Amino acid sequence: MNYKFSKYISEDAIKVQIVNTDNVEKFLSSELLKLTKFEGKYKQILHLPESKSVYIGVTKESTIKSIDVWNKVDYYELGANLVNSLAKTNYSKFVLEGFSNTDNSIEVQKENLMRFCLGMYQAAWHLDSFLPENKAKTKKIILSISESDIHLKTLELEKEIDALTKGIILTRELIELPPQVINPSTIGEKINSELGDNPNISITLLDKAKLEQMKMGAFLAVGRASIHAPVLAHIVLTPSKNVKHRIALIGKGLTYDSGGLDIKISGFMKTMKIDMGGAATMFGIIKALSLLKLNHTEVHWISAFAENMLGGDAYKADDILTSYSGQTIEVFNTDAEGRLTLADALTYATLQNPDYIIDAATLTGACMRAVTEYFTALMGNDQELIDSLQEAFIEEQEKTVYVPMAEILREQVQGEIADLINTGKDPSMGGHITAGLFLSHFVDQNLFRNSELDIHSPKAYKWAHLDIAGSVYNKYKNSIGVDGATGQTVRSLVKFIQKIDIA
Numbered sequence: 001m002n003y004k005f006s007k008y009i010s011e012d013a014i015k016v017q018i019v020n021t022d023n024v025e026k027f028l029s030s031e032l033l034k035l036t037k038f039e040g041k042y043k044q045i046l047h048l049p050e051s052k053s054v055y056i057g058v059t060k061e062s063t064i065k066s067i068d069v070w071n072k073v074d075y076y077e078l079g080a081n082l083v084n085s086l087a088k089t090n091y092s093k094f095v096l097e098g099f100s101n102t103d104n105s106i107e108v109q110k111e112n113l114m115r116f117c118l119g120m121y122q123a124a125w126h127l128d129s130f131l132p133e134n135k136a137k138t139k140k141i142i143l144s145i146s147e148s149d150i151h152l153k154t155l156e157l158e159k160e161i162d163a164l165t166k167g168i169i170l171t172r173e174l175i176e177l178p179p180q181v182i183n184p185s186t187i188g189e190k191i192n193s194e195l196g197d198n199p200n201i202s203i204t205l206l207d208k209a210k211l212e213q214m215k216m217g218a219f220l221a222v223g224r225a226s227i228h229a230p231v232l233a234h235i236v237l238t239p240s241k242n243v244k245h246r247i248a249l250i251g252k253g254l255t256y257d258s259g260g261l262d263i264k265i266s267g268f269m270k271t272m273k274i275d276m277g278g279a280a281t282m283f284g285i286i287k288a289l290s291l292l293k294l295n296h297t298e299v300h301w302i303s304a305f306a307e308n309m310l311g312g313d314a315y316k317a318d319d320i321l322t323s324y325s326g327q328t329i330e331v332f333n334t335d336a337e338g339r340l341t342l343a344d345a346l347t348y349a350t351l352q353n354p355d356y357i358i359d360a361a362t363l364t365g366a367c368m369r370a371v372t373e374y375f376t377a378l379m380g381n382d383q384e385l386i387d388s389l390q391e392a393f394i395e396e397q398e399k400t401v402y403v404p405m406a407e408i409l410r411e412q413v414q415g416e417i418a419d420l421i422n423t424g425k426d427p428s429m430g431g432h433i434t435a436g437l438f439l440s441h442f443v444d445q446n447l448f449r450n451s452e453l454d455i456h457s458p459k460a461y462k463w464a465h466l467d468i469a470g471s472v473y474n475k476y477k478n479s480i481g482v483d484g485a486t487g488q489t490v491r492s493l494v495k496f497i498q499k500i501d502i503a
């Protein structure tokens with residue numbers, strides 16, 4: 001790992017002082033303030049190399065009247081901004097100070113410090129394994145906390161920062177790694193190496209023969225033309241005390257999406273290594289939670305891993321697939337493959353009888369167009385679940401928009417010669433919404449008609465769907481100065497699960 005917390009304040013560390021517009025004069029002379037125009041405003045940074053110190057402003061005074069809930073002071077951004085601003089220097093040791101010079105409660109001060117550290121560590125990470133050492137971009141960061149703020153740095157906080165950093169970096173790394181490295185043949189190994197040592201984690205990998213026996217006809221069709229056989233991963237994280245809550249996390253796991261026979265035009269195929277971003281997100285969350293430890297919440301992570309390729313054996317438009325749920329699906333477009341793999345993964349999730357099912361998927365280009373590459377689209381069938389997810393996202397400042405799954409659009413996915421079709425009939429009709437509506441058919445066991453599933457009292461499960469097609473990977477630098485895999489969503493879902501755990 002490229003980061004750590006240090007107990008000792010090193011002589012050659014650079015001092016990072018957090019200041020606001022009200023207290024800036026306590027730290028800097030009025031001549032210097034005049035000269036540098038530094039006022040303590042949000043994201044202002046004053047670097048004084050002679051005294052090895054840097055001042056960071058945190059006061060946000062919006063001149064534009066805005067009701068944008070995302071437009072708040074964000075310490076994650078501030079921490080990242082610091083690392084980005086000093087990118088050309090050789091600093092690796094930092095002493096943080098000034099988090100307690102505010103009217104905020106100790107709890108808020110701690111959260112600010114935590115997010116600041118997380119932001120610093122994320123801005124400092126880059127996938128370097130294919131570069132020579134002299135071109136590597138990952139920065140080494142050693143943090144310590146000044147005497148005046150030392151009461152904020154508890155063991156718990158340190159643990160939380162470490163767990164989230166490892167989780168988010170794992171997510172980003174998996175997404176950034178190329179598809180010849182991360183694919184259905186190699187993912188099991190990666191899961192075992194990251195989680196296998198933990199006695200509270202069980203790992204089940206269902207291979208192609210098993211999936212055939214179980215009749216996961218939608219998932220299997222998608223992966224058929226690849227040299228890498230599909231695999232379904234089911235990971236269970238057991239809490240330390242009695243189970244009071246059960247959550248199922250489902251992540252879309254297309255390790256590559258060429259589009260299949262409905263091949264993507266070039267330019268649109270590039271970056272489709274990110275199509276396992278949902279699975280990578282859930283993987284990172286499990287990693288973080290396994291280090292944080294839950295008391296009463298059992299967490300299931302289920303991902304159907306496949307590669308959507310072309311070949312003589314490829315599935316094709318006009319095929320009618322029988323899903324694991326028994327519902328039949330007429331293929332209209334082989335590039336709408338994610339929902340086919342998710343259909344079977346969601347069906348499998350219902351059989352675990354969770355309180356909530358949450359899926360994350362790089363599902364539609366329509367989502368990206370509708371909400372931009374910075375936002376996640378949040379859909380679902382349960383108001384309470386949606387509300388608490390939204391609360392967690394807002395607290396963590398990870399941008400989401402709620403998108404209603406308008407019932408009027410359901411006919412868009414209803415078939416003539418099969419139960420369902422895998423695209424909307426009219427592509428201009430909210431592709432992200434019709435995809436969500438399609439998925440909703442696989443969390444309601446009342447619609448299932450595979451008698452082998454042995455469901456005695458069918459249940460409609462509480463479910464939320466996150467379309468992360470945009471937010472998982474940014475073409476343009478985002479607000480923490482990162483382009484490529486963002487790791488977004490990990491923090492919010494960890495927060496959401498931690499809240500359930502103490503409820």
Ligand code: BES
Pocket residue numbers: 257275333335336337338362363364365366368422423424431469470
């Ligand atoms: N993986 C893509 C969606 C995607 C596009 C994710 C861009 C991230 C960035 C998905 O499998 C797909 O190709 N969806 C099609 C569905 C259409 C054929 C109904 C799309 O959105 O164009």
Ligand code: ZN
Pocket residue numbers: 257259334335336337338
């Ligand atoms: Zn596709």
Ligand code: ZN
Pocket residue numbers: 254257275335337338362363
């Ligand atoms: Zn896809």
